Amino acid sequence: MDMIKNIINVIQKNHNFLLTTHLSPDGDALGSIIALGLALEKLNKKVDYYIDPSIPEKFNFLPKIQNLSCNVLDKQYEIGIILDCGDINHLYDRTILKKCNTIINIDHHINNQNYGNMNYINSKAGATGEIIYEIIEFLGVELDHNISKALYTAIVTDTGNFKYSNVTSKTHYIVSELLRIPIDAWK
Template sequence: MMTPNKRKNDTLASICAVIENQERFLLTSHARPDGDAIGSQLAMAFALKQLNKQVRIINCDPTPDLYRTFPGVQDIEISATAKGNFDALVVMECSNLSRPGLQELQGNYTINIDHHLGNENYGDINWIDETAAACGEMVFDLIRFLGITITHDIATHLYLATLTDTGSFHYGNITARTFEMCRQLVEAGVNPSSIARKIFDSGTRGRLKLVGAILNKMDLEASDRLAVIYLNDEIMNDTGGSEDDLEGLVNIPLSAEVVQAVAFFKDFKGQPLRVSLRSKGDIDVRAIAVTYGGGGHANAAGFTSDVPIEAVRKTLISKITATLDNNSPDS
């Protein structure tokens, strides 16, 4: 029987063979990119450029303001189509080829790199590592396998990816492997406190007012174990906030000891309802998101829905409450 390490090394060898034998690469990730998507793409791009490869990054949505000062972000193209000529497509953090939101992705030689449960294995090479703390952790392994030097720019983006996708080292799948990688990134010149300040202490006035408005309208359900927060056009307009200000807001109610799970409803006119879920410990919100066609991690998941918010709210609160009850020490 093939061991996990043997399977991983065989997959990495296959990816490296493609990289060595091809010249033109297109990198992409999911719509509304987060820190892991941006960091993983740019770390991979800097690594490929060390090998004198031609690299383009195309995303369907702009990079959030929070990350625009990081190196290489200005080179990311925004388009609805994966246009141009390239030898291989590298898709990161996407369970299927619809997640990037780009047209004309099908039919290309595809390397699929993901750390989420439920990946559809749509690539010619599929590297799925559900034990990784972030996609950036996988990119680090690939870069080391390629024998590429971890430069300051590469290290910066790998640390960005890991710091954000673990919720500042709050979520599951953080292992000795994660901290060994971070140790090497610091050795390569990363300043952890500087990056943390850029991400967590550089918010706008609109974000500050947005936090106040959202918490003011928060509902506590299931004996205060579930926090339900809302955002709509009215709140956004009243506070002067923007989509870029939403990063990390869903985690704020978890700072209360009693709160074990959070449901964040984003209900904007002309758009599907978006729901983000977060939790602590053994509360598996991914299993709940899957019932609505979504996915993610056990402690960080989400989904979209065309059903009116009140209907989704009722069933979702019921499902999360049942999960909380089943994980209660008294159950």
């Protein structure tokens, strides 16, 4: 819990963020990045996304999906947040780390290499989306349609539609909170 509080503190004190994830992003990576990015934008933070453009078409319904890659060549960031990527060698582009003053690594994979300046790894979470839900809650950002849809996608895809062994009562609690907002979960 202390690490989440430290991450919240860093987020609150900084304004310029880069969000990235692993190669060939899946639903958890995409949903987590979009949800966190939207929450940061609600806090008037500047957010750039830098991800592998090979996004499966099945995720085209997600908000911001067409705007998840930017030109970062001439930019520098206060904070780089890497989501759902346990191994630094699986990042979309490792050179991006040099463009960030501080790296925050947030993940749910037990074999995460703890490569960030700050690492929050919760292997009991069914998806990185569960962790992002908690962070958004601690930030005091109200859930909306787009954030809820992104988080639901993250969780439902990484839990195999809630049938994998990583599903807990907490998973179901978070999803029940997300479903309070009409998000067309069937999509």
